Amino acid sequence: MQLSTVAKNLNLKFYGEDCEILSMNDLSNAKSDELSFALGKKFSSSLENSKASAFLIPKELIDYLPKSSSYILCDDVSISMAYASKLFSPKLIDNSLKEAQISKSAYIDSRANIEKGVLIGDNSTVMAGSYIGKDVKIGSNTIIHANVTIYHGCVIGDNCIVHSGTVIGADGFGFSHTKTGEHIKIYQNGNTVIEDDVEIGASCAIDRAAFGSTIIKKGVKFDNFIHIAHNCEIGEYSLFVAQSGVGGSTKLGRNCVVSGQSAFSDHLMIAPFNTFTARSGITKSISQSHKVFSGYPLMEHRAWRRLQSKITKLLS
Amino acid sequence: MQLSTVAKNLNLKFYGEDCEILSMNDLSNAKSDELSFALGKKFSSSLENSKASAFLIPKELIDYLPKSSSYILCDDVSISMAYASKLFSPKLIDNSLKEAQISKSAYIDSRANIEKGVLIGDNSTVMAGSYIGKDVKIGSNTIIHANVTIYHGCVIGDNCIVHSGTVIGADGFGFSHTKTGEHIKIYQNGNTVIEDDVEIGASCAIDRAAFGSTIIKKGVKFDNFIHIAHNCEIGEYSLFVAQSGVGGSTKLGRNCVVSGQSAFSDHLMIAPFNTFTARSGITKSISQSHKVFSGYPLMEHRAWRRLQSKITKLLS
Amino acid sequence: MQLSTVAKNLNLKFYGEDCEILSMNDLSNAKSDELSFALGKKFSSSLENSKASAFLIPKELIDYLPKSSSYILCDDVSISMAYASKLFSPKLIDNSLKEAQISKSAYIDSRANIEKGVLIGDNSTVMAGSYIGKDVKIGSNTIIHANVTIYHGCVIGDNCIVHSGTVIGADGFGFSHTKTGEHIKIYQNGNTVIEDDVEIGASCAIDRAAFGSTIIKKGVKFDNFIHIAHNCEIGEYSLFVAQSGVGGSTKLGRNCVVSGQSAFSDHLMIAPFNTFTARSGITKSISQSHKVFSGYPLMEHRAWRRLQSKITKLLS
Structure with missing residues (x-):
């Protein structure tokens, strides 16, 4: 889509040369065919270093634009960004795509629902009632049990097992908020990679990423009812026990162990090889490894045990 | 159904004139063609003011009956009410209904399961594997993603998006309990309105309501794994982050923000424009607005932070 | 499968007489046609008393073997057990089974997905989109709502209701861990019995059991989002409110009441007739009955209330 078309759709003016935009991305990850956005002064240096070819910016950031970049001036960048994201949202159904390509050694139940553009590798299984969205890629020796849902464009590796009722690649929870309290959807144009x-x-x-990918790395094992928000990365061989959740963009290192009903806030960096006991509430990044944490607010497990015994003493 | 038939099914006697009963409802919401019930003395004044034409009551409440109303005398009103609710429970499948009426501009995947009596508006989408129960109404420009379930009689508005795996209108969790510890199902004959x-x-x-409707109001946005019990009302533009839940009959005002893993008890009234931080546990009604709350037991966020720092000091 | 074949698949040596092995089980539940395993010295007396005909053991346990039993020597019994479990894992699809046998009075929606070997009793209902795995047994007067998933070999009784989105009999969360931090799946070859x-x-x-059955006993009622791990037993007439979970092998007695967002650790024994208020965290077995518990760490409800008031006083 031409930048001029984006501007027209937003009822805003663009400056600089017109150019072809393939998608949107945040300032640090945007490539030269992408549109990015800077919400305010806080992002001035990220804006200066961004590789995007065009930007949604407020007036006050004009001086920080990379040389020869085009831009659209916005009164409220957050709202304009949300509206722009809709322009790059793919159709859910696309009959112009090629027929699904499925290995002859794969077992695809005739009652599974497979969209066009799908690739499925050797010896993989898709059971009845599962939905495989358009352009999904599934590797070899992978089992998708009955009634699983995989949204368009997601990628599943080799030797995976996905149990029933699981939903991979639904939209992340992202909205821009108007001054009168309504919420404008930020279309989630990334995907999920398993x-x-x-x-x-x-x-x-x-959930699928807003831009880029939510990534579940090699060898991770999830129990039931795990919630992973958009743009998370879960490190290799990590274990999650039932009913735990991870907020948006949080990244865990490898071999973390997360016990039941635990939760991570968004935008955290968690070092590898850490353990979190049941119902941990993690609200800050963690740079140490090989520790055991507990509680909410979080503390080292030993301190938490000491605290519990002190609290119990209040009763006597 | 005639009141006499209800009585006969319950093996109980009815008094007053026989009359046609269309459904059941609680004392304050019942209309003149409905059967209601009063569980004990606590409900005597609600009984006096009820517009229902017939009642299930214990002997001790006879004096509080509205004039010229009919009644069924019960040893255990709670149990009789549960059995009576079954009599008014609709069939799940009804082939006598009209064919679904679907706008020509709607996209209904041929692998979606649509029951009779359904109405679907312009430009709406229903993806493969979704189940739309009998008599469901879906407005315009609404997207029902793959493998969603919408039970009979529920209503979905315009411009809605429902993601995969979501279940709208399953039975609320309602039972009457016998003296020997068994649980008798209270049939959930209401619906869910989005x-x-x-x-x-x-x-x-x-969940669908026991009587009347569970209501999710305009502009509300839910993350994943949100549990809403029967007869709740969630106010306009409220936001719920993942893994939160609301107990039966609780009503939230508009623009509440509920962070992850929070929960509300049943039968609460929550004023609009309040924010609840992660894992809040709300057990009492809230009449103030524009506040931030935290913790379980719940307190204002500032007090909670102060408390956490005091608790941490116990360790030193 | 012959024990010699098991050993060959594991690249290990077997000692004693070769014998036919039908399945695997833990030491105390294994029958004479089953293979069992002893992970270390802690299990020496269970090993001595086991009725299994063959064992996976480490060298140090040779002296504790029951007389005339065969065995496979393992460097790491836990890892060998995981690999062996795969050998006894049934195929998900088996076209050699008999056609499903369905009572003439049952209503099975033509859009439900029923595998071979299934039995369904009188007057039961299976709605559209539900998946009934091979060899599942469903009793009489039971309703399986739309888009439910029941894995192979599970058993559902009479007069049950299963709501949409529920998954019965998915694999329990069981893995053996290598020294380098990978996780080897322990195939879950048991089932779930409702x-x-x-x-x-x-x-x-x-979840289905690793060996044997996960059992939900007569008259139990679950709200939404209940997680039950492998090998649990939930006692008769127990009630679970939404978003609660139970860890592996934990057993609750009858008529327990578990309020919302509560959780039980694994391997607990909970006496009957106990009540747990919202968000209880139960980490130890409970031998008393007719008590009310709260909090995490758990305590009697009265003590918890007293504690909360003392904690609040810290603020003043």
């Missing part, structure tokens, strides 16, 4: 050797329990939900 | 501009994440469950 | 008069809300997940 690497090799991952097992996902029943009724999990792993 | 107003316009609502987005519901993956794998949410929004 | 007894009579059970109602299960929307989007619950009740």
Whole structure:
């Protein structure tokens, strides 16, 4: 889509040369055919260093634009960004795509619902009632149990098992907020990538990214009811026990162990090889490894145990 | 159904004139063609003011009956009410209904399961594997993603998005309990109403009402795994982050923000424009607005932070 | 499968007489045609008393073997056990089974997905989109709502109701861990048994057992989003409110009441007739009955209330 068309759709003016825009992305990840956005002064240096060819910016950031970049001036960048995201949202159904390409050694139940453009590798299984959205790629030796849903464009590796009721690639929870309290959807145009050797329990939900990918790395194992928000990365061989959740853009290192009903806030960085006991509430990034944490607010497990015994003493 | 037939089914006697009963309802919401019930003395004044034409009551409440109303005398009103609710429970499948009426501009996947009596508006989409129960109404420009379930008689507005795995209109959790510890199902004969501009994440469950409607108001946005019990009302433009839940009959005002893993008890009234931080546990009604609350037991966020720092000091 | 074949698949040596092995089980439940395993010295007396005909053991346990039993020597019994479990894992699809046998009075929607070997009793209903795996047994007068998933070999009793989105019999969360941090799947070759008069809300997940059965006993009622791990037993007439979970092998007695967002650790024994208020966290077995518990760490409800008031006083 031409930048001029984007501007026209937003009822805003564009400046600089017109150019072809393929998609949107945040300032640090945007490539030269992408449109990015800077919400305010806080983003001035990221704006200066961005590789995007065009930007949605407020007036006050004009001086920070990379040389020879085009831009659209916005009164409220957050709202304009949300409206623009809709322009790049793909159709859910696209009959112009090629027929699904399925290995002859794969077992695809005739009652599974497979869209066009899908690729499925050797010896993989898709059971009845599962929905495989357009352009999904599934590797080899992977089992998709009955009544699983995989949204368009997601990628599942080799030797994975996905249990029934699980939803991979639904929209992340992203909205811009008007001054009068309404919420404008930020279309989630990224995807979800599940690497090799991952097992996902029943009724999990792993959202697609707003831009780029939500990534579940090699060898991760999820119990039931795990919630993974958009743009998360879950490190290799991590384990999640039932009913735990991870907020948007949080990244865990490898071999973390997360016990039941735990939750992580958004935008955290968690070092590898950490353990979180049941119902941990993690609200800050963690740079140390090989520790055991507990509680909400979070503390080291030993301190938490000491605290509990002190609290109990209040009763006497 | 005639009141006499209800009585006969319950093996109980009715008094007063026989009359046609269309459905059941609680004392304050019952209309003149409905059967209501009063569980004990606590309900004597609601009974006096009820517009129902017939009642299930214990002996001790005879004096509080509205003039010229009919009644069925019960040893255990709670149990009789549960058995009576079954008599008014609609069939799940009804082939006598009209064929579904679907706008020509709607896209209904041929692999979606649509029952009779359904109405679907312009430009709406229903993806493969979704189940639309009998008599469901879906407005215009609404997207029902793959493998969604909408039970009979529910209503979805315009411009809504419902993500995969979500269940709208399953039975609320309602039982009467015998003296020997068994549970008798109270049939949930109400429905769920989703107003316009609502987005519901993956794998949410929004139960139908026992009587009347569970209502999700205009512009509400739900993340994944939100549980809404029967007869709740969620105010306009409220936001719910993942894994939160609301107990039966609780009503939230507009623009409440509920962070992850929070929960509300049943039968609460929550004023509009309040914010609840992650894992809040709300057990009492709230009449103030524009506040931020935290913790379980709940307190204002500032007090909670102060408390956490005091608790941490116990460790030193 | 012959024990010699098991050993060959594991690249290990077997000692004693070769014998036919039908399945695997833990030491105390294994029958004479089963293979069992002893992970270390802790299990020496269970090993001595086991009725299994063959064992996976480490060298140090040779002296504790029951007389005339065969065995496979393992460097790492846990890992060998995981690999062996795969050998006994049934095929998901088996076209050699008999056609499903369905009572003439049952209503099976033509859009439900029923595998071979299924038995369905009188007057039962299976709605559209539901998946009934091979060899599942469903009793009489049971309703399986739309888009439910029941895995192979599970058993559902009479007069049950299962709401949409629920998954019965997905694999329990069981893995053996290598020294380098990978996780080897322990195949879950047991099943889930739902007894009579059970109602299960929307989007619950009740895992199948590793060996034997996960059992939900007569008259139990589950709200939405209940997680039951492998090998649990939930006692008769127990009630679970939404978003609660039970860890592996935990057993509750009859008529327990578990309020919302509560959770039980694994391997607990909970006496009957106990009540747990919202968000209880139960980490130890309970031998008393007719008590009310709260909090995490758990304590009697009265103590918890006293504690909360003392904690609040810290603020003044």
